[in-house]
Amino acid sequence: MALRSAGALACTLGLALPGLAHSGLLDAAPPVFPDGAPAIVVYRMGPVHYESGHVDTVVKCQSIDDRPIQLALEIFDESDARVGEVARATLAPGESISFVTAADAASQRRVVLQGLAPLAHGKARVSATSAKLNCTAYNRIAAGDGSTSQSALELIKKVAR
Numbered sequence: 001m002a003l004r005s006a007g008a009l010a011c012t013l014g015l016a017l018p019g020l021a022h023s024g025l026l027d028a029a030p031p032v033f034p035d036g037a038p039a040i041v042v043y044r045m046g047p048v049h050y051e052s053g054h055v056d057t058v059v060k061c062q063s064i065d066d067r068p069i070q071l072a073l074e075i076f077d078e079s080d081a082r083v084g085e086v087a088r089a090t091l092a093p094g095e096s097i098s099f100v101t102a103a104d105a106a107s108q109r110r111v112v113l114q115g116l117a118p119l120a121h122g123k124a125r126v127s128a129t130s131a132k133l134n135c136t137a138y139n140r141i142a143a144g145d146g147s148t149s150q151s152a153l154e155l156i157k158k159v160a161r
Contacts, residue, residue, distance in 0.1 A: 028082070030072070030125075030127035031072045031074065031086045031088075031127055033070045033072070033088075033129065035070075037070055037129045038129065039070070039072065039127045039128060039129060040127060040128065040129075040131060040160045041125055041126075041127050041159055041160060042071075042126050042127060042128050042131050042133050042135070042158065042159065042160045043124075043125065043126040043133070043135045043156065043157065043158055043159065044123065044124070044125050044126075044155075044157050044159055045059070045123065045124045045125075045126075045135075045137050045153050045155055045156045045157065046121075046122065046123035046124060046153060046154070046155050047121045047122065047123070047153065047154060047155075048075055048101070048119060048121075048122035048123060048124045048137075048139075048153070049119060049120065049121070049122070049139050050101040050102070050116055050117075050118060050119040050122070051118050051119075052102065052118070053102075053142065054141070054142050055139055055140070055141050055142070056100060056101050056102035056139070056140045056142075057100070057101045057124070057137065057138070057139050057140075057153075058098050058099070058100050058101075058137065058138055058139075058140060059073055059098065059099045059100075059124055059126065059135060059136075059137040060096060060097070060098045060099075060135065060136050060137070061091070061096060061097060061098075061099075061126060061128075061133050061134065061135040062091075062094070062095070062096035062133065062134045062135075063091040063092065063093055063094060063095055063096070063130075063132065063133060064094075064132045064133065064134055065093060065130045065132035065133075066093050067093065067130070068090055068091065068092055068093070069090070069091045069128050069129050069130045069132065069133065070088070070089075070090050070128060070129045071088070071089055071090075071091065071097075071126060071127065071128035071129075071133065072086050072087065072088045072089075072126070072127045072128070073086070073087045073088075073099040073111075073113065073124060073125070073126055074086050074087075074124065074125045074127070075101070075113060075116060075119065075122050075123070075124055076122055076123045076124070076125065077119060077122050078120065078121050078122065080123075083115075083116060083117065083119065083122065084113050084114060084115040084116035084117075085113065085114040085115045087099050087111045087112070087113045087114070088111070089111050096109070097109050097110070097111060098110045098111070099111050099112075099113060100112055100113070101113050101116055101119075124137065131158075131160035131161055135156065135158075136152070136156065137152070137153040137156055138150045138151060138152045138153060139151045139153065
């Protein structure tokens with residue numbers, strides 16, 4: 001009985017003190033799209049690394065749907081708190097786009113994540129209006145001599161079918 005009361009007290013305190021809790025990668029609702037279209041979480045992945053001029057994470061998604069798809073990429077830190085701004089794009093059928101953490105990697109079919117501080121071991125989440133997406137991700141590492149290498153993210157999990 002005492003254990004049940006302690007659990008009820010902890011739950012009540014959690015509801016009464018919302019400033020102490022935050023939603024993270026696994027439990028936060030997907031971002032809302034500007035037109036109000038419902039979103040689903042399609043992919044979770046990590047580790048995401050970002051250090052300006054040294055390490056950049058690239059997430060590339062391709063539509064395999066026969067209608068346009070709105071998608072959003074969120075980055076979470078080691079504490080599971082969202083960092084930076086949500087990056088958004090709309091894909092036509094068959095189209096692909098890359099989300100990048102480094103501003104110097106911007107180009108016509110790349111969306112740069114804004115407001116991102118250096119990140120040693122983060123996570124990413126792709127949400128969309130359709131699960132008909134193929135996404136891959138890698139870390140691009142710059143060497144002192146100007147060359148770069150790539151390393152696939154260790155975990156890319158499709159959570160919606």
